[in-house]
Amino acid sequence: MRLKSIILFGILLQSAAGFGQEPSEMKKIKGGTFVPLYGTDSSEIYVRDFELDVYPVTNEQFLAFVKKYPKWQRSEVKTLFADNNYLRKWESDTELGKEVVAKAPATTISWYAAKDYCACQGKRLPSMDEWEYVAMASETKANAQTDSIFNKRIVEGYEKPKTYLKPVGSTFKNYWGIYDMHGLVWEWTSDFNSVLISGESRQDVDTERNLFCGSGAVNASNLMDYAAFMRYAFRGSIKANYSIQNLGFRCAKSLKQ
Amino acid sequence: MKIKQSINRVLPVLTVLGLALLASCGTEGTKKEGSAVDPLNIKVEGTMDAELTAPPFVPAPVGDRPAKKLFVDMEILEQEGTMANGVTYVYWTFGGSVPGSFIRTRVGDEVEFTLKNHPDNKLPHNIDLHAVTGPGGGAASSFVAPGHEVTFSFKTLNPGLYVYHCATAPVGMHIANGMYGLILVEPEGGLPPVDREYYVMQGDFYTAGENGQPGLQPFDMQKAVDEDADYVVFNGSVNSLTGDNALTAKVGETVRLYVGNGGPNLVSSFHVIGEIFDKVYVEGGSMINEDVQTTLIPAGGAAIVDFKIDVPGTFILVDHSIFRAFNKGALGMLKAEGTENKSVYSGKQVEGIYNPEGGSIQSMPGEAKAPAAAVAVSVEERIKLGKQIYSQTCFACHQGEGQGIAGAFPPLAKSDYLNADVDRAIGIVLHGLTGEITVNGAKYNSVMTAQTLTDEEVANVLTFIYNSWGNNKTEVTPMMVTKVKSAH
Numbered sequence: 001m002r003l004k005s006i007i008l009f010g011i012l013l014q015s016a017a018g019f020g021q022e023p024s025e026m027k028k029i030k031g032g033t034f035v036p037l038y039g040t041d042s043s044e045i046y047v048r049d050f051e052l053d054v055y056p057v058t059n060e061q062f063l064a065f066v067k068k069y070p071k072w073q074r075s076e077v078k079t080l081f082a083d084n085n086y087l088r089k090w091e092s093d094t095e096l097g098k099e100v101v102a103k104a105p106a107t108t109i110s111w112y113a114a115k116d117y118c119a120c121q122g123k124r125l126p127s128m129d130e131w132e133y134v135a136m137a138s139e140t141k142a143n144a145q146t147d148s149i150f151n152k153r154i155v156e157g158y159e160k161p162k163t164y165l166k167p168v169g170s171t172f173k174n175y176w177g178i179y180d181m182h183g184l185v186w187e188w189t190s191d192f193n194s195v196l197i198s199g200e201s202r203q204d205v206d207t208e209r210n211l212f213c214g215s216g217a218v219n220a221s222n223l224m225d226y227a228a229f230m231r232y233a234f235r236g237s238i239k240a241n242y243s244i245q246n247l248g249f250r251c252a253k254s255l256k257q
Numbered sequence: 258m259k260i261k262q263s264i265n266r267v268l269p270v271l272t273v274l275g276l277a278l279l280a281s282c283g284t285e286g287t288k289k290e291g292s293a294v295d296p297l298n299i300k301v302e303g304t305m306d307a308e309l310t311a312p313p314f315v316p317a318p319v320g321d322r323p324a325k326k327l328f329v330d331m332e333i334l335e336q337e338g339t340m341a342n343g344v345t346y347v348y349w350t351f352g353g354s355v356p357g358s359f360i361r362t363r364v365g366d367e368v369e370f371t372l373k374n375h376p377d378n379k380l381p382h383n384i385d386l387h388a389v390t391g392p393g394g395g396a397a398s399s400f401v402a403p404g405h406e407v408t409f410s411f412k413t414l415n416p417g418l419y420v421y422h423c424a425t426a427p428v429g430m431h432i433a434n435g436m437y438g439l440i441l442v443e444p445e446g447g448l449p450p451v452d453r454e455y456y457v458m459q460g461d462f463y464t465a466g467e468n469g470q471p472g473l474q475p476f477d478m479q480k481a482v483d484e485d486a487d488y489v490v491f492n493g494s495v496n497s498l499t500g501d502n503a504l505t506a507k508v509g510e511t512v513r514l515y516v517g518n519g520g521p522n523l524v525s526s527f528h529v530i531g532e533i534f535d536k537v538y539v540e541g542g543s544m545i546n547e548d549v550q551t552t553l554i555p556a557g558g559a560a561i562v563d564f565k566i567d568v569p570g571t572f573i574l575v576d577h578s579i580f581r582a583f584n585k586g587a588l589g590m591l592k593a594e595g596t597e598n599k600s601v602y603s604g605k606q607v608e609g610i611y612n613p614e615g616g617s618i619q620s621m622p623g624e625a626k627a628p629a630a631a632v633a634v635s636v637e638e639r640i641k642l643g644k645q646i647y648s649q650t651c652f653a654c655h656q657g658e659g660q661g662i663a664g665a666f667p668p669l670a671k672s673d674y675l676n677a678d679v680d681r682a683i684g685i686v687l688h689g690l691t692g693e694i695t696v697n698g699a700k701y702n703s704v705m706t707a708q709t710l711t712d713e714e715v716a717n718v719l720t721f722i723y724n725s726w727g728n729n730k731t732e733v734t735p736m737m738v739t740k741v742k743s744a745h
Contacts, residue, residue: 085376085404108404148479156465156475158379159347159434161335186379226478229427230380237381237402237425244403246379 024061024121026051026253027177029134034143036132036228047133052126053250055105055168055179056187057117059096062106065117067094072113079241082110086243103167105185105248111240114188118251125190126252128235132228135182137175154227157183164246182227188249192235294445296414299324299365306330307368309358312456312492313504315515316361319443324365331358332373333382333401333423333436340462340488341495341586343471348493349423349434351384355493356458356519357421357438362388362413364442369410370395376404381425386411387557388419388440396424416444418541418559420517429521433463433481435493437519439559444543451563452510458517459525459554459576459587460493461486468585484522489581491574491589498574498589508595511535511565514574520556523581527554529564529591530573536563551577566593568602636720636732643721646714651722654705659726665703667696670726679723679731683741686715712738 031049066072066087073093077086087108091097109117111125118124126134138144144151157163157171164185171183181187238244302323308316309331334353340346351357362368372384381402385394389411398409423436439458463481464474468488480487491498498504506512518525528551537549541559546552552560566572574589575582582588647655651669655661659669669675674696675682689707693700710718712735719733 088376152478155430155478159476161337161347161379162377163379226427226430230430233426234381234402237400239402242402242405245376246403 024057024251025054027054028255029130029176029178032133032142034133034136034145036129045129045133047130049255050126050130051253051255052130052134052176052178053123053252054177056184056248056250057106057114058103058168059100059106060102062109062117063094063096063102065120069116069120072116077110077113081112081241082243083241084243085245086110086113088243089245101165101167104165105168105180107164107185107245107248108243109188109247109249110243111188111192113243114249115190117249121251123251123253125188125249128189128191128194130252131181131187131189132231134174134176134178137178137181139172139174142175151227154182155230158227158230164248185246185248186231186234186244188247189235192238193240296364297412299445301326301365301367304328307360307362309352309360310456311352311354311358312356312458313498313502315359315441315454315456318450318454319361319363319447321446322363324363324367326367326369327362329360329368329370330373331371331384332375333378334375335378335380337473339494339496340464340474340490341469344464344466344469345473346462346464347434347473347475349380349382349431349436351421351423351436351438355435355437355460356456356517357436359438359456359515360421360440362440362442363447364413364416364444366413366442367410368413369408370399371406371408372399372401373406374401374403378403380431382423382431382436383425384421385424386419386421386440388413388415388417388421388442390414393424394421400425413442416442416543418442418515418517418538418561420519420557420559422519422557429481430476430478432519432521433461434476435460435519437517439515439517441515448513448561451513453504453506454513454515455504456515457491457498457574457589458519459489459491459523459527460519461521461523462488462490464488481521486523486581486585488586489523489576490586495586500590503571503590503592504574506566506591506593508566508569508593508598510593511563512591513561513563515559515561516554517541517559518554518556522556523576523578524556525554525587526551526577527560527562528552528575528577529562530575531570532564532566532572534562534564537561566595568598569593569595570602636724639717639720639732640724641721642714643717643719646710646718647721650708650710651718659722661696663699665701667694667699667701667703669722669728671697671728673697675722676729676731679719679733679737680741682719683715683733683738686710686719687738687742712742 028049028051031047033044033046035044070076074087074090075093085108089097089099089108096102115125136143136145138147138150141147163183166184168184169179171180173179174181238247302325304326305328307327307329309329310316331352333349333351335347335349336353337345338348348355374382381400383396383399383401385396387394389395391411395409395411399407401407419440419442421438421440423431425431437458437460439456463477463485464487465477466472466474488495496502516527534549534552535547537546537552538544538561539546541561552562554560570593572591572593574591576587654666655669661668667674674694685705686708690705693702715738716733716735723729723731723733
């Protein structure tokens, strides 16, 4: 099913290529190895050097995008690519309205729309590993996985309601110079559904052994596990056409080797 | 499928065994007659929308209605609520309340359950109903992202009172934030009718701040792992069943409480002060115990208790692990009105004694007010407030007239050591003192602990001491205390 849609999407994408928007600011991320709390397997992951947007894409940026590409306007979008919640709080196809904060991260956007947005900037969505690699950086450390205060702050951020209304840049700037990895909204990754959590987490322990036992993640007394648990559970609950109030995105770019 | 088949095979055997046992004992069966019918074969007649209620209320009894197709429509809301006076918390709820909406069914009902995850919610959720026979109790089928809904169906096979809860990773956190509730499956013909029914569910909460610390308190993972609860409460908050929120009944009525325990960690020793449970449906199942004082309710378990109100007064619901009741909030009230029955109880009920005491170390009323009053304070006022602190904190060792105890605790009255150096005195109150000192010519070698007082309180109590018992009438200001504190 999904594969088909991707192929189909690829065809659509080609026809859309070449427009190009003014790209937003990016920072270079120096690659390296790390152990994700859940990965596709339990060993270390290598992330190449890449670039990542400093901020999540904002509502006003997305507005400019849909004005340029009407097929991503609410009334035009195919339900295959975006469910009924797509841009649901917007005043109209081309107006944000009162409920939507211009400088806040763009949310209620499907994976397809996010992916196309990045493509039109000559970018792409970050992979889950890339995203997690950057997300484990605190203000001062590239890898703060073992910093309990940092991790506690992340969990607390996940619990706070209505953070999608805050402007981008309102949380901390991390080691790489990237803002808002935690504390505003969840973010799409290109391969968000490569980790399968059925939602019955106790059963998952049984069937997805490498997912839950890998990296010693089964010991849930580690706070980082909790933050990761929540991210992966969230990713496991969504489909590519879902448009969710607390889910935004930012773009990444591969470096020429 | 497999499970269903095995139930089919096992049930007739059990029923035969049960009948044999009953016959041989010659006792009246506590099991309802309907149990002879395999619940799987109960036909549903018609449909209805389930009535859902927020605690402490329960929906109307099923009575003798036939089994039906029952539509349950529940919305998950993540919302801020009040934990205690001045303390708020972001609860994750089934239906907007903690515990979640009460669901009432009868055996044989086919429940079509729609679970909605509000679009503004941040997290995916699901529901595991202990009343469901099937993998994960419905959890696997009900995993739902924010802004979406899922529908699944199950048939109620076993009568009893069951817990439901969220089982999305991290499970402990979802439960700790309030995602639990009760679903009742009544036997055919319903439970025996009573005059009043209420819904009470215990839960433990883990906040970053200690019990009573005001403001919006985030969940504290480490405390949850350590099972070190800041709040243990009925129905989601400290005051949910006290004062104006108290349960009510009249003398002569029989009250039934559907009591659950959401946990996540603690087991409840459920007790009603001044009552004896006439009947307890042990662990919410079919076994009935009689004349019970305290019944144990496991985390993720429930019990039904019935008792007749014989005398008026306020009956107190507690977790009889008693510090939880008086210091962490696990306390509720049932107010019964009616005429007194002196042959049952002759004494006078005193209500005030059962007020919750809160989580902090107990203190005198004046003490808590001191910092606020001290902002525009006179020396007289400082002395007055300081006296209260003295009697609370210093009195035991230094004695009522500051005379101390010879050989153990040095005197504060006409004390050369005290009057010689005010900064030293402040330092001792702040940091404590060990080792040998000479006061008024006598040697003392003892320990004084550091006192956990505010700067304001230190200033007040020292001003009181300096202005009493022939000392040099120094006024100690909070600024002086702060200075000494900063010097270290």
